[in-house]
Amino acid sequence: DSGVTQTPKHLITATGQRVTLRCSPRSGDLSVYWYQQSLDQGLQFLIQYYNGEERAKGNILERFSAQQFPDLHSELNLSSLELGDSALYFCASSGRQGNTGELFFGEGSRLTVL
Amino acid sequence: ILNVEQSPQSLHVQEGDSTNFTCSFPSSNFYALHWYRWETAKSPEALFVMTLNGDEKKKGRISATLNTKEGYSYLYIKGSQPEDSATYLCAFLGNYGQNFVFGPGTRLSVLP
Numbered sequence: 001d002s003g004v005t006q007t008p009k010h011l012i013t014a015t016g017q018r019v020t021l022r023c024s025p026r027s028g029d030l031s032v033y034w035y036q037q038s039l040d041q042g043l044q045f046l047i048q049y050y051n052g053e054e055r056a057k058g059n060i061l062e063r064f065s066a067q068q069f070p071d072l073h074s075e076l077n078l079s080s081l082e083l084g085d086s087a088l089y090f091c092a093s094s095g096r097q098g099n100t101g102e103l104f105f106g107e108g109s110r111l112t113v114l
Numbered sequence: 115i116l117n118v119e120q121s122p123q124s125l126h127v128q129e130g131d132s133t134n135f136t137c138s139f140p141s142s143n144f145y146a147l148h149w150y151r152w153e154t155a156k157s158p159e160a161l162f163v164m165t166l167n168g169d170e171k172k173k174g175r176i177s178a179t180l181n182t183k184e185g186y187s188y189l190y191i192k193g194s195q196p197e198d199s200a201t202y203l204c205a206f207l208g209n210y211g212q213n214f215v216f217g218p219g220t221r222l223s224v225l226p
Binding site: 002004033035041042043044045048056058090101102103104105106107108 | 148150156157158159160163203205213214215216217218219
């Protein structure tokens with residue numbers, strides 16, 4: 001158990017809909033990262049938050065947004081969903097900004113868009 | 115676009131065989147390299163965090179080396195066991211930003 005909790009584990013929805021994925025980082029970790037893993041693709045970095053502020057942005061679509069709340073949990077909002085958004089979305093946390101320490105991953109949220 | 119490559123893409127070995135894989139990354143602006151082990155239906159777990167050129171790390175039968183000047187890292191598994199079957203990911207962190215770039219992984223299957 002990494003200590004990172006993601007909900008929901010599985011989600012099935014239709015094109016055009018909006019979903020919210022939730023992540024609770026490991027206790028004490030200030031950084032939260034979101035990654036997307038599509039079929040036959042590696043882990044693609046979406047966005048990172050540190051202590052409530054956005055710190056780095058990757059290949060995140062404009063239809064996607066995220067935030068980190070004062071209690072450090074994070075939410076990834078995916079809107080106007082398309083079939084290609086079907087993927088496994090991972091959240092990871094780490095201790096400090098700039099730290100080279102390891103990432104602790106949640107179990108992922110599997111999104112299926114029909 | 116930052117390119118992190120891993121080879122081979124997949125590998126099948128017999129139980130007891132030793133094996134190794136490669137992670138290639140940009141040789142400039144290096145900050146850290148991580149290795150992760152990702153078992154099916156689970157989440158990636160860190161094996162090694164490597165920061166210095168020439169680093170060698172070991173955990174049981176698994177070890178890793180790092181060459182930042184030429185931009186590669188090797189992961190070695192000695193005497194592979196079926197429980198070593200997993201996808202092994204490397205992740206590169208450059209000193210220009212704070213996000214990790216993952217390689218596509220090497221999928222290892224150890225046959226009993």
